[in-house]
Structure formats: C-alpha cells, structure tokens
Amino acid sequence: MSPIVYTPLYAEWLALRDKLTTPVIRTGRSRGKPTQGPTLIAGVAGALVDGIAPGDVIVASEIRHLGRTAPGEVGRVVECSGAELVAGELRRLGMAVHVGPLVTTDHIVDSVAERAALAAAGAIAVDTESGLLVGEDGQSVVVRVVVDTPGRPLRRVGMPVRGARGLMQLRRTAPAIDAWAAATGEREVLLATPRSFCAGVERAIDTVERALERFGAPVYVRRQIVHNRHVVNDLEGRGAVFVEELDAVPEGSLVVLAAHGVAPAVRQQADERHLKVIDATCPLVAKVHHEVRRYAARDTTVVLIGHPDHEEVIGTVGEAPEHVIVVANPAEAETVQLPDPTRVGYAMQTTLAVEEPAETAAVLRRRFPALTGPRRDDICYATSNRQAGVRAIAAQSDLVIVLGSQNSSNSKRLAEVAEAAGTRAVLVDDAGELELDLLAGAERIGITAGASAPPELVDHLIRCLSGLGPVSVTENGTLTEDVRFALPKEVSQP
Numbered sequence: 001m002s003p004i005v006y007t008p009l010y011a012e013w014l015a016l017r018d019k020l021t022t023p024v025i026r027t028g029r030s031r032g033k034p035t036q037g038p039t040l041i042a043g044v045a046g047a048l049v050d051g052i053a054p055g056d057v058i059v060a061s062e063i064r065h066l067g068r069t070a071p072g073e074v075g076r077v078v079e080c081s082g083a084e085l086v087a088g089e090l091r092r093l094g095m096a097v098h099v100g101p102l103v104t105t106d107h108i109v110d111s112v113a114e115r116a117a118l119a120a121a122g123a124i125a126v127d128t129e130s131g132l133l134v135g136e137d138g139q140s141v142v143v144r145v146v147v148d149t150p151g152r153p154l155r156r157v158g159m160p161v162r163g164a165r166g167l168m169q170l171r172r173t174a175p176a177i178d179a180w181a182a183a184t185g186e187r188e189v190l191l192a193t194p195r196s197f198c199a200g201v202e203r204a205i206d207t208v209e210r211a212l213e214r215f216g217a218p219v220y221v222r223r224q225i226v227h228n229r230h231v232v233n234d235l236e237g238r239g240a241v242f243v244e245e246l247d248a249v250p251e252g253s254l255v256v257l258a259a260h261g262v263a264p265a266v267r268q269q270a271d272e273r274h275l276k277v278i279d280a281t282c283p284l285v286a287k288v289h290h291e292v293r294r295y296a297a298r299d300t301t302v303v304l305i306g307h308p309d310h311e312e313v314i315g316t317v318g319e320a321p322e323h324v325i326v327v328a329n330p331a332e333a334e335t336v337q338l339p340d341p342t343r344v345g346y347a348m349q350t351t352l353a354v355e356e357p358a359e360t361a362a363v364l365r366r367r368f369p370a371l372t373g374p375r376r377d378d379i380c381y382a383t384s385n386r387q388a389g390v391r392a393i394a395a396q397s398d399l400v401i402v403l404g405s406q407n408s409s410n411s412k413r414l415a416e417v418a419e420a421a422g423t424r425a426v427l428v429d430d431a432g433e434l435e436l437d438l439l440a441g442a443e444r445i446g447i448t449a450g451a452s453a454p455p456e457l458v459d460h461l462i463r464c465l466s467g468l469g470p471v472s473v474t475e476n477g478t479l480t481e482d483v484r485f486a487l488p489k490e491v492s493q494p
Helices: 010-016 083-092 112-120 159-172 174-183 199-215 229-238 264-272 283-297 311-317 330-335 355-367 381-394 409-420 456-466
Strands: 004-007 024-026 039-047 057-067 076-079 097-105 125-127 140-148 187-192 219-222 240-243 254-257 276-279 301-305 324-327 344-348 399-403 424-428 444-449 471-476
Touching: 004 010, 010 024, 010 039, 010 159, 039 159, 039 174, 057 083, 083 097, 083 140, 083 174, 083 456, 125 140, 140 159, 140 174, 187 381, 187 456, 199 219, 199 229, 199 254, 199 283, 229 240, 254 264, 283 301, 283 311, 283 344, 301 311, 301 355, 311 324, 330 355, 344 355, 381 399, 381 409, 381 444, 381 471, 399 409, 399 456, 409 424, 409 444, 444 456, 456 471
Parallel strands: 004 024, 004 039, 039 140, 057 097, 097 125, 187 444, 187 471, 219 240, 219 254, 254 276, 301 324, 301 344, 399 424, 399 444
Antiparallel strands: 039 125, 057 076, 057 140
C-alpha cells in the first residue's frame, strides 16, 4: 500500500498540498473506516501540559480515542510505532518536537479543568480527528503543530495569529513527511549475533547499580562508566554523579573507576583525597595493563597498537609512560623509531577492528624481528565476536545500522567493518538519530549493537521500523557468549 497523508481541515490541506510530493487528501473530521498501511495525519492540535509552546510539533507515540467517554477515561488506544523516526527527522529540521500520547475527543477542549484531567491521564496534546483515522496496525504517524496551550487557550486574543503561524510551521514539516513516505515499505531485518552488552560492560554497570543500592546516592564515577549515552543517563537518574577528574569528587567520598581502566596516577590521586575506590575496570583491559607492566619491568619498549586519545589507551600508557609508544595504524608502524629494536614487545587496545591491528602487528614483526607479543592478541572476545557477526549480516544487507554512541570505539569499529564489506553502514545512538533517507529503498536491513549499547535499543528500533511497514526479523548466527566476570569485592560481599 502506498503511503498517504491525510489532513482533516481545509486550511491544513492548503498548507501542505503544494509542499509535498506525497499524495495529500483532505478527510474532513471522519472517513468512516480507520486507515491501514503507512498513513500520516498532519494538522494542528492543542497542548495539554506546560513546557509546550505554540508552534512546537507533537508527534504522537499513541492515539487515545475517547469518543464519548468521560474526561480522563481511555477508550481505543493505538500505538504509533514510527513516531521516533519522524520526530528525529523533524528535529533535524530545527523544530521543537515533543513525543507522547495524543488524545482525540469528540469536541473542542478549551476548559482548564478538562485539559488538566486529560493531562493527568498522561496525554500531552488533544485533537478531534486523529483517533477517527488511525488504523490498528501501528503504521500511522500523527504530526500536529500546537496552536493553543493551557496558558493560551483557543478563545483568547491572538488565536488567529497563532493559527496562521501554526499553519506556516506545518508547511515546514513537509521535507520530513516526504522522507517518511520514501522510507515506508515492507522489509526484512537481519539481527547480528552476538550484539549489545558484553561481560565487561555488564560488570561495570552492575558495579555502579550495586554501589547505589549498598551505599546510597551519590556514587561518583570517573568518566563515563561505559561509552553509551543511554547507560549514563539511566545511572544519573538513579543517583550516579559522573565527573571528568577526581578533584571534582568531595574528599572521603565513594568513587567508581570506569570500565576502560585508569593510569596509576589516578589511583594515587584517589589515595591522596582519601576516596573509597571501587574498580570497575574490565578484566580484559586489566590484562593489557599487566602485560605493559611486565614488559616495563624487563626494560622492554612496548608498542601499544591503538588510538592515542582513547581512554583505554591513555590509562594503559600511564602504567609505564617511559616505556610505551602508541602506534595507531600500519603507516605509523612503518616509521616508528625504537630506543632498542632488540628489546621490544607489543600490546593492543581491546576494542579495535580485528584486521587493522593485525596488519599493524605484521609490519612491526617485519621491521623488528625481536618483537614479542602476548600469548593471545589483546582484541577481546566480545569485540571479535561482534565484528564477525556484523560481517555476516553486511554481506546480505542493503544497509547496516549499528546502535552505539559516537565515542564508543567498539561501536565505531562495527560500522567500519560493515562498510569494509561493501555495505552502507550508519552508527546511531538510537532510532531518533536514524535519518529516514537512509531507509529509502533498503529492503533488507542489518542491525547490531556495540558492546556498550543496551539491548532494548535494538527492540525499540525494530518496533520503529515496523511503523513504516511490515517487518520480518531473522536472527543471523547462533554463537552464545557465556563469559561472566566476578564483581568487585566491595559490592559482591555481603
């Protein structure tokens, strides 16, 4: 079914008819049977809660059709699965967007008491048409520009001006609506296995959660516990306080060291400030630190393959700064100079793409025959497994979506691995960051998540894609990770 845009009011239809390439139909207040398939309902609405201004855009997460029910009662409820995708597109146009439940009533709501009752039930906006139009398949999207608010009701001086400005704002939504229409369609989703949290990330997050339970808020955390915005925001909401350096932590307080590891100087500073330290360093990172210390004790230069500005590398270098030289790629390996080429070893950042550090190590072995290395390369099992998983789905996909934050090294590497396989790839924090233009014509989409990205982000993305059309989901791969790391004794002992 081809996507269609519906505008209930004539003025709404006039605002969009010459701005859209997608068919736009004026419906009046009712079309009889609710729609099916990809449908977008555009128009104006009233806000129910404070913090929403005239001209702001509402994208409905669900439609509550009250009909003739009493104020505050919920009648028919329909989910709008694609809401976050469209909301993200509108935000990229520079518009103020609010996502939440929209309620449809059979009359214009203008009284303070009725607005308050609807808001108390959780709705953020109200109209009189959307509930009559949306279908039950979750493929309807509702985009409404606010023209009245609790503080500026309909029957108030200035409403004609607000109405005209609202319709002008509605015209500005046209590029996002056309992008939605182009992205609709039936598609297959291939899920990479494994994906999302690894044992080291789970250990780090559990450490902060247990510390909050045992010692109460605030629990200070140096830097991001793992490189993911959603994880950090969630822990902040529970009472964790993230700081860049320990001098921001009150003396004598409890502080958790993040999964990426720290230099000994940081631990020394913690001692000087009498901080109670819980170390959430990933055991695999700690293993690399141990290797560097072992080399340094033998007066051997360590070539550390990694990105010099990454927190893991900074912490590793700090173990023996006079003995460590960081090399980022094969080109740097070709030119690096060592104080004694007969006494040299190498170690690796754990979150790199597998191929590049292997090439870098090969260059080092050729140039320095005395080079020694770890018994096993330092790329962690989770990094290797996730890269193998994304490589498998990339070969079968039109587009690969990697869920993870931009400062997550392992997530960035997953996107690079997919692109190296010849497939378009994009790294996004969540569904709201996914540009709809990328979905146009992509009938088979691969999805994975970095080792620091919560698994629920994958489920949410699939739900959003189902709002654009029917979606079939296939798990690609059967590898199961059963690695578990013990928690620090400070939070594991009774």
